[in-house]
Amino acid sequence: MNRSSVHTLPQWLAAAAVALICCVSALATHGVLEFGQRSGVLQGDYDAHAHGMVLPVALLAVVAGMTALLLYVLHLLGAQPGALPSIARRSAAYFGWTSTSIAAGAAGLLLVGMETAEQLAAGRFDGIVSAFGSQPIFGLLLIVLFSFAANAALRACCHWIAAAHARIALAIAAPRAGNGGIIKASSSRRTRIAQGAYDCGASRVYGRRAPPVLG
Numbered sequence: 001m002n003r004s005s006v007h008t009l010p011q012w013l014a015a016a017a018v019a020l021i022c023c024v025s026a027l028a029t030h031g032v033l034e035f036g037q038r039s040g041v042l043q044g045d046y047d048a049h050a051h052g053m054v055l056p057v058a059l060l061a062v063v064a065g066m067t068a069l070l071l072y073v074l075h076l077l078g079a080q081p082g083a084l085p086s087i088a089r090r091s092a093a094y095f096g097w098t099s100t101s102i103a104a105g106a107a108g109l110l111l112v113g114m115e116t117a118e119q120l121a122a123g124r125f126d127g128i129v130s131a132f133g134s135q136p137i138f139g140l141l142l143i144v145l146f147s148f149a150a151n152a153a154l155r156a157c158c159h160w161i162a163a164a165h166a167r168i169a170l171a172i173a174a175p176r177a178g179n180g181g182i183i184k185a186s187s188s189r190r191t192r193i194a195q196g197a198y199d200c201g202a203s204r205v206y207g208r209r210a211p212p213v214l215g
Contacts, residue, residue, distance in 0.1 A: 086162065
């Protein structure tokens with residue numbers, strides 16, 4: 001893996017993660033609004049049409065998540081022996097207020113697109129604002145909250161993976177390193193055992209007065 005791909009890979013991974021956040025936020029907001037309207041807590045027209053766009057958006061979220069995972073695995077497989085890849089640590093830097101704002105805006109547009117397509121499929125159109133329910137400020141607040149929560153979760157996941165990166169990289173590099181390290185460790189262990197046996201010998205403990213059988 002060349003240097004340019006190493007530097008651009010966290011950007012592609014972050015882009016896939018932001019797409020995942022966008023889809024998850026839109027689906028979660030859609031689900032809350034639909035449940036609230038069906039239970040009578042919220043007012044709206046979500047029950048007036050079928051929700052045929054939920055499955056495609058859910059599949060898009062799965063594709064985005066699998067893409068991010070694939071990019072991460074490819075980075076690990078392309079790491080040089082002895083290297084400690086830090087793509088998770090570099091990717092965590094992308095998950096801040098900027099990514100939250102982008103994901104929230106994209107999720108809002110995605111939710112509008114979902115509801116617009118569903119309404120047009122039902123032969124009517126209630127307006128763009130209807131995608132956020134009878135109280136648009138509540139729907140927009142849900143979008144922001146879900147985007148922030150998903151962004152924070154991915155950032156925490158990146159920090160957790162970064163902490164484990166050394167163990168992961170060493171596990172991958174171990175088969176490539178050969179038996180040199182094992183032989184060195186074994187010889188060092190034999191040296192310590194021999195030194196311990198010498199120090200614990202009867203002649204070392206009792207001196208010249210040690211019993212002959214223990215000398």
